[in-house]
Amino acid sequence: MPVAAASPPGRAEPALASLWEALPTEMERHRLKGLSVAVFDDYRIVEHRTFGVRSAEANAPISAQTAFSTASISKPVTALVCAMLAAEGVIDLDAPIANYLKSWRLPESAHPGAAEVTWRQLLTHTAGTSQHGFADYYEGDRLPTLIDSLEGRLPRYDKPIEFLFPPGTGWRYSGGGYVIVQLALEDHTGIPLAELAARRVFQPLGMHHTTMIQPGAAGFPADAALVHAEDGTVIRTGLPITPQVSASGMWSTPADLARFAIAIQRALAGDGNGPIAPATARALTDVFSLEHVGGMGMPFFRGFGFGNTDWFRHDGSNTGVNGDLMASMEGGYGIAVLANGDDANTGPVFATLRREIIDGMKWNERHKFATAPLPEDLKRTVLGTYTGLLYDLGLEYRIEEQDDALWIGSEFFTQFLGRERSRMHHLGGGTFAIEDYPNLLRFDCTEGSDDCNVTVSRPVSDAAPVVRAVGDTKAAAPG
Structure with missing residues (x-):
């Protein structure tokens, strides 16, 4: 039997109704006994939902006051x-x-x-x-x-x-x-x-x-x-x-x-x-x-x-x-x-x-990107497989083209969002924004050379940019 959900205190967000309906089955699939989640927006809590039980050995349900x-x-x-x-x-x-x-x-x-x-x-x-x-x-x-x-x-x-x-x-x-x-x-x-x-x-x-x-x-x-x-x-x-x-x-x-x-x-x-x-x-x-x-x-x-x-x-x-x-x-x-x-x-x-x-x-949808045309030579430069491109944690990243857009795929997105990839947007000058990543990537290449660097920077931040040689992160093309 799927995990039962407690009634939500306060207002409910209609856009999340299907999630709350499906979540007990998802919990049962992964043998998760109890869960509590709060959603906040515009500086106030808009939903607090509870699911399941405090203990597999008892039937006491998770409540809004249950501490974890x-x-x-x-x-x-x-x-x-x-x-x-x-x-x-x-x-x-x-x-x-x-x-x-x-x-x-x-x-x-x-x-x-x-x-x-x-x-x-x-x-x-x-x-x-x-x-x-x-x-x-x-x-x-x-x-x-x-x-x-x-x-x-x-x-x-x-x-x-x-x-x-x-x-x-x-x-x-x-x-x-x-x-x-x-x-x-x-x-x-x-x-x-x-x-x-x-x-x-x-x-x-x-x-x-x-x-x-x-x-x-x-x-x-x-x-x-x-x-x-x-x-x-x-x-x-x-x-x-x-x-x-x-x-x-x-x-x-x-x-x-x-x-x-x-x-x-x-x-x-x-x-x-x-x-x-x-x-x-x-x-x-x-x-x-x-x-x-x-x-x-x-x-x-x-x-x-x-x-x-x-x-x-x-x-x-x-x-x-x-x-x-x-x-x-x-x-x-x-x-x-x-x-x-x-x-x-x-x-x-x-x-x-x-x-x-x-x-x-x-x-x-609250943050939009001012995209710019993507030159073909730049596109050819960035396509490929990388290690440690977004995070220096040894993960692999794949930049691919599909439906006239660039996407970056990684185990990272699968683990944290349950989807394999995130869309990239060229902002101009070799700089890209990624929909599920807060930093910008800028690819700088010497004209007529494969010698390229990628710079990781954060808008509106005093943190120093991080510059890496593309050759140190990008896998060689096959053949």
């Missing part, structure tokens, strides 16, 4: 707390974090600048610190302290945090860096991060179903979704405990995540009357680099352009739970989704949600 583990969506909240404290002069984001640590010392390193690593470098994953993420714990387990986590006294991760490159010279996603931030916050303020986040973020923004308190502790919500393995069974008690709350310990609902994103969007639009100041919102979302993942903020990913939109986005993925928060830089629209399934259960369902909501809400 958000995994790494915790990081933007941690960054916001830091940015707010910095605006008040409590901390200095560009000062060495060692100045604020009392209970632990940074590891010694031969890499220059490691001893002076800053808050901002840790928050932007440019500090060079190791440890991508951390394992979950459950009731009855011995719970590590933050210092245990940093010094490698963990069952799965028995190696201390270390510096892998000089701070500020590269990018590497590091949950370990966020644990250093959490320890410095708590050492310096004397207040647990869960309490800081509640005071500074959750209460002022009306996020009444969000917490960094962990399962088993007083104040943890009674209405919580249990985590499930790929086969649809509950993992142990179903309620993972995450001592490293800065990196992945928040529990929330899509509606609360939407409130969080909308507050940032309002601030980006210049509204200075809310809890988040415009300068703070810009500090969180400004692109500081186009390398590696197509655009990074602090700590939002800014390399996604689904539906002709420049998004600030962060996802979350722990064993048995996944989430995604994507919000437009302009216009106040976006999607928040949380589900109690593993990657194989949630990935295809999330792709359907992104595609159908973007298309149904016609967000992809």
